Amino acid sequence: MSPVDGTPRGRRLRDRVPVRLRHHWKPAGALCAGLAVMLYAFGDARVSPYVTSASRVEADTITDDVKGTVGLYDTSVRHSVQLEYKQTDFDKMMKEFKKDGTKDSIPADLTIDGVFLSDVGIRLKGNSTLMSLRGNRGGGPGGGQGGMPGGAEGGMPAGGRGGGMTQYNLSADKPEELPWLIKVDEYVEGRAYQGEREISLRPGSNAQVPLNEALALALIDGTGEPAERYGLTTLKVNNRPSAVRLMVENPDTEYAEAVDGESVVYKARAGGTFDYQGDDPSKYETSFRQLNKVGSQDLEPVMKLTEWVEKSSDKEFAADLDQHVDVDSFAHYVATQNLLMNFDDMAGPGKNYLLGYDLNSKKFSVLGWDYNLTFSGDATAGPDDRMSMGGGRPGGGQGGGPGGGDQPEGMPEGMPDDMPEGFPGAPDGGDGDDAAGARRGGGMMSGHALKERFLELDAFDAVYKEAYQDLYEKFYASGKATKTLDDLAEQATRAGVPAKDVKSAVGTLRTTVTQRTAALAKDPSVSKSEEVTG
Numbered sequence: 001m002s003p004v005d006g007t008p009r010g011r012r013l014r015d016r017v018p019v020r021l022r023h024h025w026k027p028a029g030a031l032c033a034g035l036a037v038m039l040y041a042f043g044d045a046r047v048s049p050y051v052t053s054a055s056r057v058e059a060d061t062i063t064d065d066v067k068g069t070v071g072l073y074d075t076s077v078r079h080s081v082q083l084e085y086k087q088t089d090f091d092k093m094m095k096e097f098k099k100d101g102t103k104d105s106i107p108a109d110l111t112i113d114g115v116f117l118s119d120v121g122i123r124l125k126g127n128s129t130l131m132s133l134r135g136n137r138g139g140g141p142g143g144g145q146g147g148m149p150g151g152a153e154g155g156m157p158a159g160g161r162g163g164g165m166t167q168y169n170l171s172a173d174k175p176e177e178l179p180w181l182i183k184v185d186e187y188v189e190g191r192a193y194q195g196e197r198e199i200s201l202r203p204g205s206n207a208q209v210p211l212n213e214a215l216a217l218a219l220i221d222g223t224g225e226p227a228e229r230y231g232l233t234t235l236k237v238n239n240r241p242s243a244v245r246l247m248v249e250n251p252d253t254e255y256a257e258a259v260d261g262e263s264v265v266y267k268a269r270a271g272g273t274f275d276y277q278g279d280d281p282s283k284y285e286t287s288f289r290q291l292n293k294v295g296s297q298d299l300e301p302v303m304k305l306t307e308w309v310e311k312s313s314d315k316e317f318a319a320d321l322d323q324h325v326d327v328d329s330f331a332h333y334v335a336t337q338n339l340l341m342n343f344d345d346m347a348g349p350g351k352n353y354l355l356g357y358d359l360n361s362k363k364f365s366v367l368g369w370d371y372n373l374t375f376s377g378d379a380t381a382g383p384d385d386r387m388s389m390g391g392g393r394p395g396g397g398q399g400g401g402p403g404g405g406d407q408p409e410g411m412p413e414g415m416p417d418d419m420p421e422g423f424p425g426a427p428d429g430g431d432g433d434d435a436a437g438a439r440r441g442g443g444m445m446s447g448h449a450l451k452e453r454f455l456e457l458d459a460f461d462a463v464y465k466e467a468y469q470d471l472y473e474k475f476y477a478s479g480k481a482t483k484t485l486d487d488l489a490e491q492a493t494r495a496g497v498p499a500k501d502v503k504s505a506v507g508t509l510r511t512t513v514t515q516r517t518a519a520l521a522k523d524p525s526v527s528k529s530e531e532v533t534g
Contacts, residue, residue: 121186
């Protein structure tokens with residue numbers, strides 16, 4: 001106490017130091033002095049936070065796997081999804097999205113095929129697909145710029161030559177038509193539904209349900225390459241009318257864990273790049289998201305791959321690619337994108353691909369996802385032609401990036417006139433004819449160094465053409481594509497799409513498939529026979 005006024009007396013400085021530290025002040029002082037010297041000498045040096053890639057344990061496990069009455073992606077049955085949420089939560093979510101593009105989750109109750117799950121998370125999914133909801137550049141609610149690629153979810157192709165795409169008339173007043181991501185474990189940790197944490201409801205409903213994406217996924221399935229599972233379902237939101245939607249497996253931890261072998265899987269981000277950005281892992285987080293084995297593995301393999309692809313000479317690339325990449329698998333991936341007329345693959349604006357790194361072989365494979373822009377290019381394009389948004393071939397004014405002719409001077413056929421800034425052909429669209437600049441900046445025709453070099457070098461012609469011929473037989477010559485369309489017509493009708501709309505959508509795709517099959521049958525590098533099956 002203070003001898004004057006009785007107030008508590010402040011402790012002396014030495015009394016505030018712990019006793020143990022006072023007894024051992026000399027070693028502590030020496031340590032502090034040493035740190036000061038290091039900071040002075042190396043204060044401007046960068047420390048890269050590497051994580052040791054030793055363990056193969058998956059840290060995020062499912063503890064509550066809800067069983068269902070029918071298989072989630074059983075295409076032989078009719079599915080139903082119902083979402084119920086508070087309107088105030090939805091209104092707040094939409095207000096924030098319109099303000100700054102934020103796509104936060106809100107809680108909802110989910111009933112799927114009769115099974116009830118409380119407190120799942122739902123959020124809007126997509127980038128360019130959702131532009132109309134924000135009123136961007138004349139595409140206000142109902143204005144429809146959903147056909148825009150660039151954020152992974154584009155529009156449904158009109159089919160045939162030309163690549164015209166539907167512009168979805170999205171509106172907050174019709175939530176049953178919005179593209180949604182359902183997150184089963186958002187508010188209940190460790191929960192899944194039949195092993196799935198996330199379910200994606202793709203853009204397009206009723207007459208515009210993207211049967212082209214379902215066709216692509218069905219064709220890939222059974223080829224040895226990973227394909228997302230899918231199913232057609234009705235969706236009812238609160239008291240709104242139901243709509244028929246395409247329900248697709250979303251690439252997440254479980255999808256990554258299902259990849260053959262002991263692999264860590266990285267998902268490319270739409271706004272990212274494949275450029276080598278030095279040895280700081282944080283520089284790559286805007287380009288790739290690690291889907292599995294988080295905490296036990298890191299981005300170091302991706303960093304090394306980008307460095308090697310960027311710095312290797314053509315001779316080194318041709319000789320040593322098989323030390324970094326599973327060449328046979330990659331050849332099948334590249335051939336698949338061409339055969340399915342998909343311009344929005346790893347080299348497209350949405351950068352729709354995954355990198356799977358096998359921990360045993362130490363090699364990468366490339367996995368595809370998001371096929372809603374398939375069957376939208378030139379049905380007569382051959383294995384050496386580059387797919388692009390408006391169709392066309394190299395040198396024809398609409399080539400697909402470096403090595404694929406000039407960039408388009410205007411917008412491709414079927415695309416909206418009111419394009420957002422930042423896209424080639426739009427006002428202030430940037431350097432659309434600068435391939436390297438587009439690749440660095442993630443432009444609409446961005447390209448991909450790994451794919452481009454693989455296709456440009458003669459060393460890989462044989463493995464690529466062999467894969468192309470094999471997949472042509474499986475997709476088209478065998479009649480699988482036309483048979484699958486018959487099955488999809490049944491699924492769409494069962495789900496509730498009016499018969500006339502099913503006939504129109506399937507008929508358009510059938511025309512494209514027929515043209516594609518016939519054109520490739522006449523290509524001597526693809527098929528020795530001109531006989532067309534189906």
